[in-house]
Amino acid sequence: MGDVSESSQRELTGQLLELSQLVDPSEVLAASSVDYIANTQTWSTAKDKKPRLVLRPTTTESLTKIVKYLHNTNLDYKVRSRGFGSASATDVLISLTAFDDFEFNKEGEYVILGAGGTWRGYYDRMEAATQDWTIVAARTPSIGIGGSTLCSGFSWLSAEYGCVSDPANLLDAHVITADGRAFWAAETDPDLLWAMRGTETGFAIATHFKFRARQYPENGSIWAGPILIPRTKVAEVAKGISSMAEKDKRGEMTDKLGMFLYVLRKEILAFLGTTQDMLVVHAFDARGEASGREEFRWALEMEGAIDQTGGGMTLGQVARLQEHIGDVRGTAEAYWSPICMTGENETSEEIIIKSISWWETILDDPTSVSKNGYLLYELFSCRDNLTGRHSSAWPRPVGYKHLMLLGTGCGPNEPKEVSDKAKQYLMEAPKKILGKLMNEVDIVPNALEDFHDIERIYGGHYEKLRQIKTRVDPQNRLQGWIEPLAA
Known part of the structure; x- marks a missing residue:
């Protein structure tokens, strides 16, 4: 058994080294760095698995490369976008904090946000762009946009317009699937987008969201x-x-x-x-x-x-x-x-x-x-x-x-x-x-x-969710609460 364990350890070390060499050195966070803590700290200490390797990809191409490599390994990995769910993993943690884009399109009445940004960042940028428009945005500024949106999300405007992830508010999501395909989901795979509305994680990696922008004359009063x-x-x-x-x-x-x-x-x-x-x-x-x-x-x-x-x-x-x-x-x-x-x-x-x-x-x-x-x-x-x-x-x-x-x-x-x-x-x-x-x-x-x-939480939607999970992530590489159907 000692030989097997030693062999497995060598294989693990080799895979982590190979993976880290696929990306730019700046995208690999050393365990001794301040950035490591900022990108791995969980809300609950019980859920911190002390990942062996932390990657912070800065482009969709880099993230896709990482996911494709991980898809063909047994490495335990999770994607983190700073929600309350405390995403962590024993082997590889992928932090999305570099995906903090902001775009306000007044004519199109939408806002595009990176999944790794915080709501504080959204409010700062939106108020610099306009005082008269808003989206249904979460109330806690220190929380990540991706983590809160995927678990439905609640706003001070939810009594008027519903949850952050409702179709009336979240128009689309740019995703990367477990096998490395990247696309905007609303047109390419609407069932996948449906499945991501309120399931926290596990169906695909969301890198960006497109939200409906609304005029809000009450802002400022x-x-x-x-x-x-x-x-x-x-x-x-x-x-x-x-x-x-x-x-x-x-x-x-x-x-x-x-x-x-x-x-x-x-x-x-x-x-x-x-x-x-x-x-x-x-x-x-x-x-x-x-x-x-x-x-x-x-x-x-x-x-x-x-x-x-x-x-x-x-x-x-x-x-x-x-x-x-x-x-x-x-x-x-x-x-x-x-x-x-x-x-x-x-x-x-x-x-x-x-x-x-x-x-x-x-x-x-x-x-x-x-x-x-x-x-x-x-x-x-x-x-x-x-x-x-x-x-x-x-x-x-x-x-x-x-x-x-x-x-x-x-x-x-x-x-x-x-x-x-x-x-x-x-x-x-x-x-x-x-x-x-x-x-x-x-x-x-x-x-x-x-x-x-x-x-019980998902009721009559549970079996449909499992079917979608089986289609987009049959090996359960992205984990999450919804498991694929048995082969």
Whole structure:
């Protein structure tokens, strides 16, 4: 066995050397370099596989050459475009950070973006080009464009126009298939593009996206920002949010309004200037400050509330309010479950209070799990697909508007029993919070975990997705959550 292992090691070393010699030396990142860390660091330390070779191709030709070589090997590899999914591999990691192109075509009403750029880069460039146009862009500036788009993606404009990857917003994607073919997918392989809308990764490598550009006269007049409220006001906050949800059910809520509800420890909220655990109502109203202050009066006038909102903002300025979220990347073993709130389990006072109670049980854990749990509601954050539920691979639930994001974790390199405990808290959460309504749970396909039910998430689209996967990547070289059919 020793001889076999030694032989395999020599073959592996030879393949990695041969692969690195196929590209320009500047496209190979040394493990000792700062660039290596910047291009490999995962959100969750548990998913960092410490790749032996990191490549950062700068052209489509170079990337295609790499993929063609890898296709005929058994090397474990992943493609990284900086989403929450923490892409990593034991052998080869391909970073797309050099693919950060930007093109705004006003006449054609579209924007082309490289998959490896960040949303911060998009907002900076778009605002330099125009104040009157926008695309349905993600809200977190430090996140990669490719990683967030492929898992559906959510924007401050999603209540109006839907997910980032919906056909009404994402018009096309330039892809490289597992065997090295490169093309724009909308015309050449529309089924492939359909499969990529909400499946995170695994069907093809997206190098560029073509997004629909829209005129947005509200840009520059948005009112947004955090309202910090003492944690003791849980019941009052739950009542305020529930009253807004009831107003929405009556058809009295505008689609230009949204909000987050953070329930986080003071350590994580340090960038907001707080020194105690707080509830954070992060408000957004594109109609302006007067409208926003009226809609969120219940929060602003609450005893002990700290108003950190501001008016006259652009979408880019709103996004930059969250730019420090990237600071937590690589600081913990992190696990999460993003749960759609629809139907009977839609946001209510009872569910909000139960979810906060669940979070508080984590705070009492004697291990490092207590420092890494969080709860986030994204309210009025989506709408039904404008082109029909089945026009995207992820058939998101009808009427889905609210999301409850549950997160657990522990410190890096903790014993297995500690990380197992963090996972267990998360797996038990839906039953503890939703009770008899737990069967109504739907998971958003964003940084999925190995305990999520993939077949259930994609429902009636699952078998079609497997058929497409079998056609474009029968050897499962690109990996992903959808596996090809057995030969």
